[in-house]
Amino acid sequence: EMVMTQSPATLSVSPGERATLSCRASQSIRSNLAWYQQIPGQAPRLIIYGAFTRATGIPARFSGSGSGTEFTLTISSLQSEDSAVYYCQQYNNGWTFGQGTKVEIK
Amino acid sequence: EVQLVESGGGLVQPGGSLRLSCAASGIGFSTSEMNWVRQAPGKGLEWVAYISSGGGAIYYADSVQGRFYISRDNARTSLFLQMNSLRAEDTAVYFCARAAPRMGIQSPFDLWGQGTLVTVSS
Numbered sequence: 001e002m003v004m005t006q007s008p009a010t011l012s013v014s015p016g017e018r019a020t021l022s023c024r025a026s027q028s029i030r031s032n033l034a035w036y037q038q039i040p041g042q043a044p045r046l047i048i049y050g051a052f053t054r055a056t057g058i059p060a061r062f063s064g065s066g067s068g069t070e071f072t073l074t075i076s077s078l079q080s081e082d083s084a085v086y087y088c089q090q091y092n093n094g095w096t097f098g099q100g101t102k103v104e105i106k
Numbered sequence: 107e108v109q110l111v112e113s114g115g116g117l118v119q120p121g122g123s124l125r126l127s128c129a130a131s132g133i134g135f136s137t138s139e140m141n142w143v144r145q146a147p148g149k150g151l152e153w154v155a156y157i158s159s160g161g162g163a164i165y166y167a168d169s170v171q172g173r174f175y176i177s178r179d180n181a182r183t184s185l186f187l188q189m190n191s192l193r194a195e196d197t198a199v200y201f202c203a204r205a206a207p208r209m210g211i212q213s214p215f216d217l218w219g220q221g222t223l224v225t226v227s228s
Contacts, residue, residue, distance in 0.1 A: 031134035034214035034215075036151075038185075044143075044215075044218055046215060089215075092212060094165070095215075096153065097150055098150070
């Protein structure tokens with residue numbers, strides 16, 4: 001069974017500062033990793049796929065890295081509108097989501 | 107306008123059934139692979155079911171296998187989820203989501219509906 005583990009559970013960052021979110025897969029998923037942003041009351045939105053490719057319309061301050069089992073989502077300069085829960089998802093073998101990281105504006 | 111719109115949610119008693127629908131517009135629905143994803147109140151996302159563009163390939167999460175059935179009508183550009191033997195733990199917002207085009211079965215989900223709430227309670 002594939003397990004995706006995200007850390008930290010909550011991240012509090014000041015506007016303009018960098019936010020770094022981690023995601024670990026229980027087995028190698030190559031680069032078949034996506035990140036989603038979910039604002040409360042809204043549907044998830046795809047922001048990164050293929051571990052590092054930004055989806056259409058996603059600002060350049062969002063970047064992804066990693067392969068195999070360790071992945072990172074970085075928001076280079078946090079904006080107020082980035083306050084949300086972020087989920088990683090593996091799609092290498094079925095589809096499995098992490099439990100989410102809540103990003104708060106300090 | 108490109109959109110997915112779910113409907114059919116509501117309150118149902120344990121053991122009951124419900125059929126969800128997802129109406130697609132503005133996308134090449136007949137060539138789109140589709141999924142259902144759910145989110146229990148205050149919890150994370152859980153993939154539920156997948157169906158290929160022609161309906162020939164179908165997969166389910168273990169938690170719903172044998173109780174839920176995914177189907178589609180390409181002529182009506184609609185996706186369905188028949189949910190039987192419902193349990194309290196099936197209470198969630200159910201989203202339909204499109205698999206990103208031209209990536210095969212190993213695809214993230216690039217288009218989501220707004221979701222429909224299913225509540226299983228007596």
